[in-house]
Amino acid sequence: MAYWLFKSEPDVFGWDDLVAKGDKGEEWDGVRNYQARNFMRAMKAGDLGLFYHSNIGKEAVGIVQVIAEAHPDSSTDDPRWECVDVKAVKPLPRPISLDQAKQEPALKDMVLVNNSRLSVQPVTDAEWATIMKLAGL
DNA sequence: GCCAACGTTGGC
DNA sequence: GCCAACGTTGGC
Numbered sequence: 639m640a641y642w643l644f645k646s647e648p649d650v651f652g653w654d655d656l657v658a659k660g661d662k663g664e665e666w667d668g669v670r671n672y673q674a675r676n677f678m679r680a681m682k683a684g685d686l687g688l689f690y691h692s693n694i695g696k697e698a699v700g701i702v703q704v705i706a707e708a709h710p711d712s713s714t715d716d717p718r719w720e721c722v723d724v725k726a727v728k729p730l731p732r733p734i735s736l737d738q739a740k741q742e743p744a745l746k747d748m749v750l751v752n753n754s755r756l757s758v759q760p761v762t763d764a765e766w767a768t769i770m771k772l773a774g775l
Numbered sequence: 776g777c778c779a780a781c782g783t784t785g786g787c
Numbered sequence: 788g789c790c791a792a793c794g795t796t797g798g799c
Binding site: 776777778779780781782783784785786787 | 788789790791792793794795796797798799
Binding site: 670671672673753754755756 | 781
């Protein structure tokens, strides 16, 4: 089981939008960055991830699950781009803000803290455990 | 709204 | 294959 972090601007596609999709989830399309794509290719069905709101909120608000492994991105004809499908699992009782992550010593090496521009990121087991605890899970 | 950081593109 | 120019992202 691997852990990930998915970033989205809530005014474009936010946590509530994913929740509204229910168990069918949604394609995580539109990624046009090789690093991010490669992480999606590495995902397995059942992997869990954080849903992070960039720009507005700047906090991780929920847990998502990978329900379909990498497949061609239907939002483009360019065969280079692939995406996975994710669904909302549950909200975090206490969202984890970027500020909080920066202040938490156990999270100082998180990709989110050091390379905020990468839109799909890996999260280590230790980071995941720390975040779950801080989030009240 | 600004600007720094980063990734990608394209000319050489 | 290098590197300058450009566009985009995202924190502030």
